[in-house]
Amino acid sequence: MGEVKVIGSTLSQFCTRIEWALKLKGVEYEYRVEDLMNKSPILLKYNPVHKKVPVLVHHDKPIAESLVILEYIDELWKEKYPLLPEDPCERAMARFWAKFADEQCLMGAIGACWKEGEEKDKAVESAIESFVFLEKQIEGKKYFGGEEIGYLDLALGWIPHWLKVMEQVGEMKLVDGEKLPLLNEWCHNFIQIPLIKESLPPREKLVNYVTASVGYMRSLAPNN
DSSP states (O other): OOSEEEEEOTTOHHHHHHHHHHHHHTOOOEEEEOOTTSOOHHHHHHOTTTOOSOEEEETTEEEESHHHHHHHHHHHTTTSSOOSOSSHHHHHHHHHHHHHIIIIIIHHHHHHHHOOHHHHHHHHHHHHHHHHHHHHHTTTOSBTTBSSOOHHHHHTTTIIIIIHHHHHHHTOOSSOTTTSHHHHHHHHHHHTSHHHHTTSOOHHHHHHHHHHHHHHHHHHSTTO
């Protein structure tokens, strides 16, 4: 086993943010693609609690949960491209907004994607309200990390690619260029960075995956 190993899925935004961090730090790693429909013994061994990806294995010690992994990577390889701000308050705020984005923006977008009718309208409205908070955090900056991308940019890196696919499949618009111009500009700047762009999953495969996921979620709805 290599010194650094990532157990993940190439279509997962949570796994891709880990790859971005390792590449920014210049850390070599081995990537093990996990079949989430038939979870391997190695995944169950290293993440027996949640049985989810990503998992970072460093010297045979596993770290789970993507935001936790990002902090671990940043603390371990401090001298190479710092991700979190030095100021304690700014560090705390970056953690807060990363957690907010995962729990409110991403989960809200997923819900809005598969829901239908009046429920969808309410979910879309609620999700947009969450994205408005992110719009305010980018005011006066090129990236959330300032002039260079950082921890929060990686945490929000799903927006330019994954969210666009969710908007397409769910026939909705959450991050509108007119209503959220700063967030849209950030999306454009972020996704054009070569290191970021080269790690994105193929859009067609992502569309197929999200379409299948939406169909599955709708099949579980109480009225079906």
